Amino acid sequence: MTGLxxxxxxxxxxxxVLEVVRESNPEWVVLAAAYTDVDGCEGNPxxxxxxxxxxxxxxxxxxxxxxARLVFLSSDYVFDGKKTTPYEIxxxxxxxxxxxxxxxxxxxxxxxxxxxCCIARTSWLFGIGGKCFxxxxxxxxxxxxxxxxxxxxxxxxxxxxxxxxxxxxxCRKAASGIVHVTNAGDCTWCEFAREIVSxxxxxxxxxxVSSRQMARPAPRPCYSVLxxxxxxxxxxxxxxxxxxxxxxxxxxxxxxx
Ligand SMILES: NC(=O)c1ccc[n+]([C@@H]2O[C@H](COP(=O)([O-])OP(=O)(O)OC[C@H]3O[C@@H](n4cnc5c(N)ncnc54)[C@H](OP(=O)(O)O)[C@@H]3O)[C@@H](O)[C@H]2O)c1
Numbered sequence: 277m278t279g280l281x282x283x284x285x286x287x288x289x290x291x292x293v294l295e296v297v298r299e300s301n302p303e304w305v306v307l308a309a310a311y312t313d314v315d316g317c318e319g320n321p322x323x324x325x326x327x328x329x330x331x332x333x334x335x336x337x338x339x340x341x342x343x344a345r346l347v348f349l350s351s352d353y354v355f356d357g358k359k360t361t362p363y364e365i366x367x368x369x370x371x372x373x374x375x376x377x378x379x380x381x382x383x384x385x386x387x388x389x390x391x392x393c394c395i396a397r398t399s400w401l402f403g404i405g406g407k408c409f410x411x412x413x414x415x416x417x418x419x420x421x422x423x424x425x426x427x428x429x430x431x432x433x434x435x436x437x438x439x440x441x442x443x444x445x446x447c448r449k450a451a452s453g454i455v456h457v458t459n460a461g462d463c464t465w466c467e468f469a470r471e472i473v474s475x476x477x478x479x480x481x482x483x484x485v486s487s488r489q490m491a492r493p494a495p496r497p498c499y500s501v502l503x504x505x506x507x508x509x510x511x512x513x514x515x516x517x518x519x520x521x522x523x524x525x526x527x528x529x530x531x532x533x
Contacts, residue, residue: 287331297338305339306347315493317375328378352399354380357497365454373494392452403436417480427466427484431500432458435520456502459517
């Protein structure tokens with residue numbers, strides 16, 4: 277397995293992307309790279325489309341040229357959040373943010389270009405080693421007696437370790453088309469924050485607030501729970517987000533070697 281970073285290739289540079297894909301001669305390419313600053317995308321739509329849509333096309337073209345299959349990581353933000361039951365893979369896309377539009381347009385282009393590609397939509401990612409919601413909450417909770425967290429957005433937290441395992445299984449099963457990959461269960465950000473704080477043994481009070489009280493540049497879907505129906509049909513079961521969070525908190529406690 278070859279792990280490539282932005283230092284190896286900028287996905288906007290189609291020629292370089294083809295070079296690095298050729299060098300690693302893969303059976304599968306997993307495209308996780310993206311401009312993921314959802315609020316930043318609102319102010320920089322050209323950059324957002326160049327990286328998230330056109331960059332994804334560059335990677336798909338390269339994968340096709342070397343005869344590799346592709347898994348593209350997409351997002352719950354392709355949906356408008358107006359449903360009240362989990363989104364199925366064939367529900368209509370209706371993104372409300374620039375970031376969501378970049379991902380929705382990338383999905384459409386990739387499926388045209390490479391009908392057997394696999395679009396893995398995920399949501400609310402967290403993991404060791406980067407900025408993520410649990411990390412932010414734990415850092416804030418360590419120094420504050422109370423935190424305000426939005427309680428009117430519901431989604432599915434997903435541990436990067438579980439997502440990675442599911443992607444490996446998707447490749448082994450030669451999956452194609454759209455599949456939703458999140459940890460099982462759903463919650464609001466406030467409910468998630470409460471479990472993070474209690475799981476870490478902190479006494480910080482987490483107070484529910486509305487999205488309106490925490491206005492941000494990009495609109496977020498108020499409901500973006502993704503249905504696992506297709507994932508289950510492929511024989512893949514995800515652990516609950518409660519279990520995933522417990523393992524994440526344990527992992528954080530381990531000394532860095
Ligand atoms: N985070 C979430 O909650 C969430 C939810 C749904 C879907 N997703 C999707 O899941 C994937 C991983 O998300 P993440 O949150 O783990 O992302 P992340 O931590 O922001 O990492 C994104 C990576 O993309 C690289 N990158 C950015 N621009 C690039 C470019 N022009 N060329 C090459 N590489 C570039 C970054 O490299 P540098 O660090 O060097 O800039 C970084 O390594 C993304 O496709 C994202 O859209 C994420």
